[in-house]
Amino acid sequence: MRELEVIGLQPDGKHLVCADKETGEKFRLPANDKLRAASRGDIARFGQIEIEMESTLRPRDIQARIRSGASIEQVAAESGMPLHKVERYAYPVLLERSRAADLAQLGHPVRENGPAVHTLAEVVALAFRTRGHSLEDAEWDAWRDEDGHWIAQLRWQTGRTANAAHWRFQRDAHGGNVVALDDAAADIVDPDFGRPLRGLAPVAAVPAAPKVPDNQHTLDDYYSTVPIEDDNDSDNEPVAPVAPKQPATHANGKDKRGKPAMPSWEDVLLGIRSSGR
Incomplete structure (x- = not known):
């Protein structure tokens, strides 16, 4: 390691002039905080300055x-x-990104059949309004990718789910075009995304069969059918059904209320009219 000797200071006062004792070759050193700390022997300050210089970005x-x-x-x-x-x-740069996000919203989404007539901002507003999302809470941003293209981003919240959609924006004389880069962006610019979901009509419930109250008559009551009882002491002969009781009739063939009398059960079986013929 060669030893240098300080021989002077440059007129600007920002550099020291040093020389090699053996060869006389001259060198220049910056008169900065690091050199001052080293000249004072302040090791702690020297190390701190070195860390700050390494971490500082231009x-x-x-x-x-x-x-x-x-x-x-x-x-x-x-x-x-x-x-x-x-x-x-x-x-x-943040102002530049905000301006790029505004210009991207004026671009036209590119679909399979070409650029859309509406702008990206109009398509997003329609899709959000139809699906019940809040556009006021959504945030737009933009930045440049490695290829130098502007990438527009839309972030919004749906319940507890954070969503994000990205488009690549290329400006031209007609406002520019935006191309979807992920599924969320493609869904928003899809023409079917803005349409309301088809609802399902409620299925009508089939009414249950009405329950006959206990005080209502049934067919068995109407015909007064008597069930056959099994009596061990009898000859197990069938019991003939009891004919329904007929209302009292008058000689003129009418009942007490003056209406035509109904034929009795025997009359129906024997073919006899109510007049006795």
Whole structure:
């Protein structure tokens, strides 16, 4: 290792001039905080400055990370820089991303039969209104991918589910085109997505057969059928059915209420009229 000797300071005051004692070759060193800490023997400060210099990103690097979709908090955590320093360089790029998201909403979704007549913002509004989603709570964003294309993102909440849809946006003289990059984006721009779901008509319940109350007569009551009883002491002869009781009639063939009398059971069987013939 060669030994150098400080021989002077440049006129700008930002560099020291050193020389090799053996060869006389001159060297220049930056007069920065790191050199000052080393000259004082402040090892702790020297190490801290070294860490800060390694973790500090250049402004263009900060803006490149923000433009590719990173947030200010993410860049600050990755680089170890204070949040306010990252925000200073990120603010112009955030405005650029917001402008790109607005332009993407004016683009026309590309479908199988070509670009749609309506813009992406109109298609999303129709789909959200039909499906009952809240467009006011949705958030738009945009960033550039590795190929330099703008990617538009729409995020919304449905119950406890977080949803996100992405489109690639390419601007042209007619407002630009947007191409769906995932299933969520393809569903939204699908013409069938905006149509209401077909409902099912309720099935009418089949009414149960009415239950006959206990106080109502049945057919057996009407014909007064007497069940056959099995008596061990009898000759098991069948019992003839008892004819229904007929109302009292008058000589003129009418009952007490003046209506024609109904024929008796025997009259029906023997073919005799109510007049006795």
